[in-house]
């Protein structure tokens with residue numbers, strides 16, 4: 466079975482993990498420090514990096530550190546993994562969903578501008594599937610309204626915007642290293658930021674609020690949680706990070722093959738290959754009405770040919786949690802259409818050209834039914 470994604474691991478990763486297991490120091494320690502330094506170096510722009518036990522924790526820690534809470538609204542696209550909205554609820558604030566573009570699946574600055582109210586405190590743009598959001602316009606808007614921008618770059622390690630890596634601007638940007646991401650630490654995440662005072666606060670939120678003095682004395686001036694990354698994950702991340710640019714080049718080559726082979730068809734919407742894309746996922750839209758079949762039948766037809774496709778994602782505002790905030794079908798037509806029509810085709814560095822060819826011919830068979 467060809468999965469829609471699979472982590473790319475070999476003996477170097479296994480040896481790195483073995484070394485940590487044998488060292489006797491498994492939790493946060495020297496590998497975490499080395500991974501943070503390596504990530505800061507990779508991202509560039511002089512930013513500092515702090516790693517976490519998940520991308521979700523990194524996002525939560527930033528919102529908490531900036532004091533986002535009850536009474537506040539945070540603008541977020543209706544199309545993302547649900548973590549992007551759940552972190553807002555976790556802080557006691559309310560998500561304010563906006564629609565996305567049908568092809569890029571990213572938020573559009575006009576939709577964001579229209580959603581700003583007197584209670585808006587922050588915007589969380591999501592770099593969907595590794596494609597950079599048009600950040601210049603978002604930051605200009607945020608500056609005008611004095612809003613925090615927290616970039617959800619969970620899917621965008623290695624993505625570039627205007628020739629610079631996502632995360633290098635100095636504003637808060639969070640990444641995920643979950644096993645289906647472009648590099649993995651098993652579970653894990655990171656924050657890139659260039660603000661020493663906030664980083665100190667975030668370090669407290671990350672680990673029990675603990676502050677240590679030079680003599681090893683300990684104080685807890687404020688609440689903190691338990692969001693630290695273990696050294697086992699960091700050791701894996703150090704090896705994966707060295708391979709990231711190669712992984713992303715392979716992803717792009719596979720995508721180009723997909724784009725060459727998939728036909729133009731009025732029941733099919735393809736993603737676009739833009740500069741700087743890190744191609745975390747290759748997501749298409751299929752118009753089930755035009756094809757005369759539903760998504761489960763399509764998934765079953767692909768399964769018959771040993772292909773597992775994914776669904777990224779159902780529109781978030783239609784989950785029962787978010788309907789409680791008053792959202793309903795019809796609010797965000799593009800996010801809803803994506804939620805209903807999307808399929809994620811297999812894409813990971815371990816794939817071969819013949820795998821892409823096999824998926825393309827399976828999709829062409831579906832299209833030929835129309």
Ligand SMILES: Cc1ncc(COP(=O)(O)O)c(C=O)c1O
Nearest residue numbers: 519520521546548549619641643
């Ligand atoms: C867009 C987005 N945001 C946030 C997250 C959360 O990351 P993690 O799973 O590392 O907590 C993910 C992970 O899938 C994601 O895709």
